[in-house]
Amino acid sequence: MAVYTQLGAETLAALIAEFDVGALVSAKGIAEGVSNSNWLIDTSGKDGNGARFILTMFEGRTDVGDLPFFLGLLDHLADKGCPVPRTIHDRAGASFRWIDDKALALIEFLPGVSVSEPTAAQAYAVGGALAQVHLAAQDFGSTRANGMDLTAWKGLLEDCGAQGLAQINPDLAALVAEELPLLAQNWPTDLPRGIVHADLFPDNVLMLDDKVTGLIDFYFACTDILAYDVAVTHAAWCFSNDGTRFDADISQALLAGYEAVRPLSEAERAALPLLARGAAMRFLSTRAYDWINTPADALVVKKDPMAFANRLRFYAAHPALFAA
Numbered sequence: 001m002a003v004y005t006q007l008g009a010e011t012l013a014a015l016i017a018e019f020d021v022g023a024l025v026s027a028k029g030i031a032e033g034v035s036n037s038n039w040l041i042d043t044s045g046k047d048g049n050g051a052r053f054i055l056t057m058f059e060g061r062t063d064v065g066d067l068p069f070f071l072g073l074l075d076h077l078a079d080k081g082c083p084v085p086r087t088i089h090d091r092a093g094a095s096f097r098w099i100d101d102k103a104l105a106l107i108e109f110l111p112g113v114s115v116s117e118p119t120a121a122q123a124y125a126v127g128g129a130l131a132q133v134h135l136a137a138q139d140f141g142s143t144r145a146n147g148m149d150l151t152a153w154k155g156l157l158e159d160c161g162a163q164g165l166a167q168i169n170p171d172l173a174a175l176v177a178e179e180l181p182l183l184a185q186n187w188p189t190d191l192p193r194g195i196v197h198a199d200l201f202p203d204n205v206l207m208l209d210d211k212v213t214g215l216i217d218f219y220f221a222c223t224d225i226l227a228y229d230v231a232v233t234h235a236a237w238c239f240s241n242d243g244t245r246f247d248a249d250i251s252q253a254l255l256a257g258y259e260a261v262r263p264l265s266e267a268e269r270a271a272l273p274l275l276a277r278g279a280a281m282r283f284l285s286t287r288a289y290d291w292i293n294t295p296a297d298a299l300v301v302k303k304d305p306m307a308f309a310n311r312l313r314f315y316a317a318h319p320a321l322f323a324a
């Protein structure tokens, strides 16, 4: 579930009244998501014909100092025709407001559902949408360092400790000890960089049939290697949930969709095997940390770190996977 903070009806109505969107009609907590609290908001609409929004309350994981970057990026991408929700600004022009010590943003609602078993046509569309974002963000004026880079993965995994990792799986510490130095020594420094989504999992993509109607949850977006974002999206889309089954058709379609909009250079393609190992390590590290540190009575479903250890092993065993 992802409503960590309860907001009373009066508080919500007063908040919505700060925006030019009509009066609050209903607010329903959204169960999906793990990081922030989200509500589906219905209002009477500016013209009385009704309107729908997502209200997001930023909980501890999002640094409020980054909100101008995240919310400004949504508006920039939407202006450029990407399937990304706009931020609704309040009557004073602010892109987010505060209730007590928590920041909240009202976001355009986009139609569509997250697919759990993508078809090749859907993967092709997702690849294309990712490339469209990479190109459209080229003239976005701001940058943001990736807080979830190699140094951060290393820190999280050190914090877990060999014993903590062994509690998850007896082989996990050895895998991490082997892969982390290899990634650190070989991580590319000269590939094209730009704004990346960095978390484009199926639950962050809304689709209707084969069309991408919404890319959401840009709260890890940052400046990094563009091909790393391709690798993250590949790791997220091309395997069964538990990471034990790789789907070559989805992989081929995702990459073809991306390249139909932004062809990869030879250097980018050559780096994909290593970047994919890095992408798998990134999600292994946060999932392992959460697995060990989330209290047993927390209201969040913990995600399995081994699903990304399995992907990591697969990428390490198939270095020719991305050969053109």
Ligand SMILES: Nc1ncnc2c1ncn2[C@@H]1O[C@H](COP(=O)(O)OP(=O)(O)O)[C@@H](O)[C@H]1O
Pocket: 002, 030, 032, 033, 034, 035, 036, 037, 038, 054, 085, 107, 108, 109, 110, 111, 203, 204, 206, 214, 216, 217, 219
């Ligand atoms: N702009 C949007 N339009 C429609 N639904 C949305 C939108 N933003 C979020 N949602 C819904 O809210 C859920 C949680 O949002 P998300 O941003 O992924 O939360 P979290 O950051 O906690 O993971 C999504 O799975 C989706 O169902």
Ligand SMILES: N[C@@H](CCOP(=O)(O)O)C(=O)O
Pocket: 033, 034, 035, 199, 201, 204, 217, 283, 286, 287, 303
């Ligand atoms: N996609 C990550 C977790 C980040 O959660 P999100 O709900 O904010 O996308 C994972 O699967 O580990």
